[in-house]
Amino acid sequence: MSGNDxxxxxxNVSKHFGPVIAVDQIDISIRAGEFFSLLGASGCGxxxxxxxxxxxxxxxxxxxxxxxxxxxxxxxxxRPTNMVFQNYAIFPHLNVRRNIAYGLRAAKLSKAERDxxxxxxxxxxxxxxLGARSATELSGGQRQRVALAxxxxxxxxVLLLDEPLGALDKKLREEMQLELRALxxxxxxxxxxxxxxxxEAMTLSDRIAVMSQGRVLQMASPKEIYDHPNSVEVADFIxxxxxxxxxxxxxxxxxxxxDVAVLGQVTVANGAASLQPGAQAVVAIRPERLSLSxxxxxxxxxxxxxxxxxVAYLGDRSHFYVSVNGREQPLAVVAQDTDLAGAPSLGSKSxxxxxxxxxxxxxxxxx
Numbered sequence: 009m010s011g012n013d014x015x016x017x018x019x020n021v022s023k024h025f026g027p028v029i030a031v032d033q034i035d036i037s038i039r040a041g042e043f044f045s046l047l048g049a050s051g052c053g054x055x056x057x058x059x060x061x062x063x064x065x066x067x068x069x070x071x072x073x074x075x076x077x078x079x080x081x082x083x084x085x086x087r088p089t090n091m092v093f094q095n096y097a098i099f100p101h102l103n104v105r106r107n108i109a110y111g112l113r114a115a116k117l118s119k120a121e122r123d124x125x126x127x128x129x130x131x132x133x134x135x136x137x138l139g140a141r142s143a144t145e146l147s148g149g150q151r152q153r154v155a156l157a158x159x160x161x162x163x164x165x166v167l168l169l170d171e172p173l174g175a176l177d178k179k180l181r182e183e184m185q186l187e188l189r190a191l192x193x194x195x196x197x198x199x200x201x202x203x204x205x206x207x208e209a210m211t212l213s214d215r216i217a218v219m220s221q222g223r224v225l226q227m228a229s230p231k232e233i234y235d236h237p238n239s240v241e242v243a244d245f246i247x248x249x250x251x252x253x254x255x256x257x258x259x260x261x262x263x264x265x266x267d268v269a270v271l272g273q274v275t276v277a278n279g280a281a282s283l284q285p286g287a288q289a290v291v292a293i294r295p296e297r298l299s300l301s302x303x304x305x306x307x308x309x310x311x312x313x314x315x316x317x318x319v320a321y322l323g324d325r326s327h328f329y330v331s332v333n334g335r336e337q338p339l340a341v342v343a344q345d346t347d348l349a350g351a352p353s354l355g356s357k358s359x360x361x362x363x364x365x366x367x368x369x370x371x372x373x374x375x
Contacts, residue, residue, distance in 0.1 A: 015040035015198055016061070016166065021070030022222075023056050030056040032222035033070070038200065038215075040165075043192050045201045045209040048219035049245070054202045055170055057219075061200060062091045062168050074166065088165035092172045096155040098143045104130075105139035108157045115162075129157040132191070149180050156191070166198045173208065185211050206246050210234065218242050240290050240375050249292050250339050253374075256287045264371065266291060270335045271312065276371045283371075290372045295342040297368035300328060304361045311363035314339065330362055 014037035023031040031053040038044045046054035059065040061072060063084035072080050079087055090111070099107055108126050117125070130136050133153040146154065152172055159167060173181045173188075189212050192199045203209050209216050210230040217227040226238045237243035240251065254274075258265040263277050268291045276291070283289055304311060314332040329338035339362060 014038060015042075015075055016200075017073040018057070018061075019071045019073065021057070021060065021067045021072060023053075023060060023065060024068045029222050031060070031067075034222075034224055036217055036224065036227065038198060040198055041196050043189065043199045043201065043212055043214045045203060045213040045216045046219060047203055047206065047209040047216050047245075049204055052219040053222040054219050058091075058168050058170055058200065058202050061166070062089055063087050064091075089168055090159040090162060090164040090166075091168040091170065092155050092159045094171045094174055096151050096172070096175075098146070098151050098154055100143050102143060103139065104135065104141050104143065104146070104154055107143055107154050108139075108161055111158050111161050125161055129161045132160065133157045134187070148176050149184060152176065152184060156188075160195070164197065166200065167192075169199060169201045171202055171204070174203075174205075181208070188212065210246075218245060220245075237292075237370070237372070240292070240372050243292050243370065243372060248295050248340055248342075250295065250298075252291045252293075252335075254289045254291045254371075256283050256285050256289060258285055259283075266371075270332055270339075271310070274310070274369060275366065276369050277366070280371060280373065283373075288374045290374050292370040292372055293364060293368050295327070295340040297364055298339065298341040299363045300330070300341055300343055300360050301363065302358065302360060310366070311361045314360055314362050316358045316360055328360075330360060332362065 016036075016038040018034055018036040021031060021034050022029065034053075034057065046057060048054050056065060060067055063079070063082060067080055070080075071078050074088060099110065102110070105126050108129050109122055112122055112125065115122075126139065127136075130139055133156050135150065135153050135157070138150070143151070143154070155172065173184050176184060185208060201209070201212060213230055215227065215229055216233055218225045218233060220241060226233055226242045233242065233246055237246060243249045244251070252269045252271060254266040254268040256264050257267050257273070263275055264280075264283060265273065265275050266289065268274050271291070274291065280289075304313075312332055314330040317329045317331045317338045319329075320327040325342055325344050328341040328343065330341055331338050341362060
């Protein structure tokens, strides 16, 4: 087993369902007390991996360790884990107290001890005084809190969460994200969180494993994945990105000179050592790293001319889509309103200059 500082180690784990490979030779190490997210589109294998951690599925190959102990053959009820399911699995015939206490049914506790633990759990999830309420009378947010309380009442060392916020509306989901992160930090236990929502993963996580087709594409902090994606697939999945085909024309030390569709000739510092003149690559740039102006000045630096095709106003920022020569799809540009102080009248069909700094360009291998 590798990863001496890791509390959970997933070592070369695969899971096959007949001819279908749901999880393909995954290696992940997770630290104690970490908020770790498995992020990917439906069918990428993230929930299957979570279920193997819980013990509901058995790996076809590989081993899972928790606190340096192999648990692949250990049944779910004997693991130091508990799970919150996507549909919460609240029992409709039980009230809130009895739903939360359900996890204690095998523990040899007196009624007073059990009631005390339920009261503590209700306080923990901010539902004091609602113990007698019927499960059918709960809002979506309250049901999610009850599911959390039931999972946490036995104080597991690892909490597994399978898209627990997916059924909530946007505003409530954002509120619950903050509460969930605060709860994890106050308890200090390891949370492993499955989601397909990139913003949710970015908001909550210490680290993220981006998954696709049963494999981990990249595993890093939210900032590292956003600023330095290791592939076109990761860059395309995390946030919005403009992609342009490029050909390497020269190498100067660690810098590469590229001929980029639309942008022309650009230099990228710290270019990949494997890329030599003649190699194909992809240059990517985030919409917020592009700037707009109505005139071309020396301050523009690297710039190209275009015309605004459409604008989406989102309060504190605006999303512009700019048509440029040589590109079928418009360039996406995100600008804060304060950035447009010198060009407040930019709108559809306006002629503009799109500019960027050298360090805004990302060089990615061509898939």
